[in-house]
Amino acid sequence: MKKWFLGMVLIFWALACKEEVQPTQEISFYETQLFKDVQLSSIFQDSKTFVDLVPKKDVAQLEKEYLNQKDSLGFNLKAFVQQNFEDKSMKTLVFESDTSQSMYDHISLMWNKLTRSPDSVIPYSSRIAIPHNYVVPGGRFQEIYYWDSYFTMEGLLADGQDSIAKSMVDTFTFLIDSIGFIPNGTRDYYRTRSQPPYYALMVDALSRKDENYLLYYLPELSREYEFWMQGEKESLPGKPAQHVVDMTGNVYLNRYWDKGNTPRPEAYKEDYKLASGLESDSLKQRLYKNLRSAAESGWDFSSRWFGEEGGLASTQTNSILPIDLNCLLYFMERNLSKAAKLKNDQRAMAEFDKRAQLRKLAIQQYFWDEETGFYHDYNFEKGVITPSLTLAGVTPLFFHIADRGQAEKVKNVIMDSFLQEGGLMTTLEHSGQQWDAPNGWAPLQWLAVKGLLNYGYDQEAKEIIRRWLDLNERVYANTGKMMEKYNVEDLSLLSGGGEYPTQDGFGWTNGVALGFKKILEEMDQKIEKP
Numbered sequence: 001m002k003k004w005f006l007g008m009v010l011i012f013w014a015l016a017c018k019e020e021v022q023p024t025q026e027i028s029f030y031e032t033q034l035f036k037d038v039q040l041s042s043i044f045q046d047s048k049t050f051v052d053l054v055p056k057k058d059v060a061q062l063e064k065e066y067l068n069q070k071d072s073l074g075f076n077l078k079a080f081v082q083q084n085f086e087d088k089s090m091k092t093l094v095f096e097s098d099t100s101q102s103m104y105d106h107i108s109l110m111w112n113k114l115t116r117s118p119d120s121v122i123p124y125s126s127r128i129a130i131p132h133n134y135v136v137p138g139g140r141f142q143e144i145y146y147w148d149s150y151f152t153m154e155g156l157l158a159d160g161q162d163s164i165a166k167s168m169v170d171t172f173t174f175l176i177d178s179i180g181f182i183p184n185g186t187r188d189y190y191r192t193r194s195q196p197p198y199y200a201l202m203v204d205a206l207s208r209k210d211e212n213y214l215l216y217y218l219p220e221l222s223r224e225y226e227f228w229m230q231g232e233k234e235s236l237p238g239k240p241a242q243h244v245v246d247m248t249g250n251v252y253l254n255r256y257w258d259k260g261n262t263p264r265p266e267a268y269k270e271d272y273k274l275a276s277g278l279e280s281d282s283l284k285q286r287l288y289k290n291l292r293s294a295a296e297s298g299w300d301f302s303s304r305w306f307g308e309e310g311g312l313a314s315t316q317t318n319s320i321l322p323i324d325l326n327c328l329l330y331f332m333e334r335n336l337s338k339a340a341k342l343k344n345d346q347r348a349m350a351e352f353d354k355r356a357q358l359r360k361l362a363i364q365q366y367f368w369d370e371e372t373g374f375y376h377d378y379n380f381e382k383g384v385i386t387p388s389l390t391l392a393g394v395t396p397l398f399f400h401i402a403d404r405g406q407a408e409k410v411k412n413v414i415m416d417s418f419l420q421e422g423g424l425m426t427t428l429e430h431s432g433q434q435w436d437a438p439n440g441w442a443p444l445q446w447l448a449v450k451g452l453l454n455y456g457y458d459q460e461a462k463e464i465i466r467r468w469l470d471l472n473e474r475v476y477a478n479t480g481k482m483m484e485k486y487n488v489e490d491l492s493l494l495s496g497g498g499e500y501p502t503q504d505g506f507g508w509t510n511g512v513a514l515g516f517k518k519i520l521e522e523m524d525q526k527i528e529k530p
Contacts (some may be wrong), residue, residue, distance in 0.1 A: 029059045030189065030265045030453050034066040040269035043078050046499065048140065048266040051189055053085040054125040088122055089142050092458075103451045103473050104517055107482065107510040108159055114138055114507060115164060119228040128186040131174060133167045138505015139484065143186040144171060144316060146195035147298050148508045150202050151443045155511025157205060158518040167218065169202045176220040180228040184296060193258035193296040196325060199224050225332050228254060245321060245380050251362050251381075253321050258292030261285040270499055274313055276426065279301055293317035297325070303427060304377065304390045312433065320386060321378040323367045323449075327395040330359045341518035360401055367396075373396040373409030375402075390427045391444045397451025407455040414448060415460055422488035422489030423468035424448055432499030438489035440468070442512035449516070460522060467517045480510045 029035055030051075039047050061086055069075055088141040097106055114136055119129035122240045127143060134144045135152050149168050156165040175182045182199060184190035187236070200221060207213040214221075231241030232252055239466055240246070243257045263271035271291055291360035294300045294317040305316035333356035340348035366378045369385055375393035396402045397410055418424045423440045429446040445468050471486055475494075481500040485495040495502050 004145065022092050027060055027063065027097060029055070030262075032059065032063045032066075033070075034063050035265075036268070037066075037070070038049070038077065038081060039265075040272065041077055042269070043081060047264075047268045047270060050081075050085075051126055051187070051265050052087075052089050052142075053081075054088045054122055054126075056084050056086060057124070057298060058167065058371070059097070059124070062323045063340070088125065088368060097476075099477055099480050103482075104514065106476065106480075107155070107514055110165040110482070110505075110510060111135065111156070111161060111164070114505060114510075115250045116144075126187045126189055128175070128179075128183070128188060130171050130186060132171045133164055135168060135507055136505075137484070137503070138508040139503025141185075141503065141505070144168075145185045146182050147198045147443070150198035150205070151446055151508035151515075153202055153205055153512040153516040154446070155508075158511075158514040162209075166172075169199075169206060172199050172202065173217060173220045176223050180223065182224065187266070193256075193292060194227070196298050197224060197228060197328050197332060200328075200335045203277060204331075204335060214335065215342050215507045216341045216342070218336075221336060222334070223337065225329075228329060228332075240380075247362060247366070247380070251358050253320075253326050253359070253362055253378075255321050255380075256293040256296040256325060258289060258296050260292050261289045263288055264292055264295060266339060267291075267499055274450075277313070287313065287315065290315045290317045297322060299392075299435040301433045302390070303429040303431040303433060304386070304388055304392070304435065306431075316379075319379050319381040321366065321380050322392065323363070323375045323377055324392040324395040326359060326363055327399045327401060330356055330363065330401065331399050333359060363396060363401055368406065372413070373406075374413045375410065387429060388429060389417065391424055394444075394448040397454055398447045400454055402455075404455065407451075407457075411452060411455070411457050411460060414452070415463075418448075419464065419467070420488040421467060422471035422486055422491050424464060425488055432497050434485065434495070436497065438487050438493075439485045439495045439497065440471075440488035441485050442509040443467075444513065446512045449519070453519075458523065462520070469513060469516055472509065479504075482506050482513070484509065 038050055044050050064081065069080070070077075103340065116134055116136055118131045118133065119127065121129050130144065135149070135156070136142050137145055137148050149172070153168050154164045156168070172182050175186070176199070179191070182194055184193050184195045195482065203213055203217045203221060228243050229252070231244040234241040235244045235246040235247050235252065237249060240255065243254050245253050245255055247253055263275070263304070271288060275287045278284045278287060294305045294315055297317065299305070301312055301315065303310070305315045305317045305320065307316045333352045337349050337352035337356060340352060354380060367375045369376050372389065372390055375396050376389070377392070378385050394410060394414065397407055402410060414424065420438070420440070423445055424443060425437045426439050426441060427436045435441070445464060449461045449464050452464070471488065471491060474491065475481070475483060475486065483495065484503040484506045487493045487495045
């Protein structure tokens with residue numbers, strides 16, 4: 001009854017928001033001439049700034065006024081935007097750090113700065129209003145993001161912030177119930193794609209204290225899985241459908257896939273200019289879809305997705321089966337089997353157990369490379385593994401998929417090739433993209449450390465933690481900030497690359513730092529025990 005009542009409340013709330021936030025419009029804002037002209041005009045430093053402004057009136061009316069005025073003598077586009085749009089975003093994070101405090105005390109204080117109350121409904125805003133408290137990453141990212149939130153949650157739980165951690169899960173539960181899936185972030189321009197599916201891990205994190213959470217969130221876990229497996233019935237060998245790739249007729253693997261084929265609204269100028277050298281509309285649309293799909297991966301952007309010719313314009317995300325995504329789907333299938341067992345649903349338990357086992361075998365068949373001793377992505381169109389070594393290859397250790405011999409080889413590659421003075425590099429390529437060397441990212445440190453611990457490589461895991469936290473603490477002492485990413489090769493330099501400057505805040509860095517602190521404390525306690 002409680003679940004039914006909550007569901008009805010959420011449905012009515014979502015319908016009310018839909019009626020108020022999205023008035024009847026004949027056209028999409030992102031298809032208007034006004035939108036395109038502003039994004040290509042360089043009025044703003046980056047494309048995301050404009051899409052987060054709020055129109056003061058209906059988009060169709062604004063478009064009509066713009067088309068009537070734009071060719072008039074003395075027309076000023078910037079003045080038109082200032083007159084017809086307003087900034088109703090949450091204020092940029094302003095926080096005077098007291099560096100006499102420890103970094104960990106600072107992070108605990110930061111939760112209040114990064115936590116947002118339930119959203120009020122703002123007409124014409126791109127924001128998807130949320131009826132729960134939630135934690136944003138920080139910096140330019142003032143909405144909630146999908147995969148960021150799992151790593152933030154681990155820090156909240158380590159810090160005893162169980163209530164807000166559960167509220168984060170309820171936020172994503174609301175999105176599944178009201179939209180049908182979890183978008184990249186809570187903006188309407190993210191509705192064409194999701195992000196790495198960490199919802200099952202979030203629920204699992206809560207269920208460490210109470211197994212009943214697995215049953216409580218089972219309907220949404222099922223719907224999340226259905227979203228990622230849409231197209232399964234239509235998919236055929238050599239003919240993928242949406243996220244699903246049929247490998248042999250009964251073995252399905254997954255790719256990242258965005259349903260759009262136009263420039264991303266939040267990066268319109270950047271995408272448009274990148275595709276401008278392509279000869280045909282079909283080639284441009286293909287590039288746009290691949291860029292959007294790379295954004296769904298969270299690794300936007302990286303040489304991981306490049307074709308043989310290299311460079312961002314060669315991005316071919318839709319042709320690649322990612323090792324980390326398929327490990328996440330394996331975990332989802334395992335959790336659905338576990339939940340079915342708790343529910344005493346033998347048929348569903350057997351079905352999802354079978355799916356998990358088939359996927360595990362496929363992961364070992366398609367992604368493992370004995371020559372490098374590492375897990376790679378797989379280009380299903382060419383029928384070969386991709387050549388690049390990336391830190392995504394640690395994910396099978398995180399989910400206990402690798403056997404003992406494979407884990408030993410992966411450990412050696414991590415320590416010999418990826419480990420730098422400040423932690424683990426993302427890839428071994430210096431492409432200038434932010435998800436490449438020399439940058440290190442908190443979520444990848446977490447996956448690697450937890451994966452190594454799963455196989456008993458405590459000292460190696462401890463060494464990675466020590467180097468990463470030392471770098472975090474050094475930057476914090478110098479700047480009073482926690483960063484989105486770090487340069488792990490040259491500790492005298494900040495990280496670089498990407499479509500925007502390095503951000504501070506920062507949700508998942510905070511979460512992983514507290515999680516690592518707890519791991520070290522637990523390891524020390526084990527040593528102290530007689």
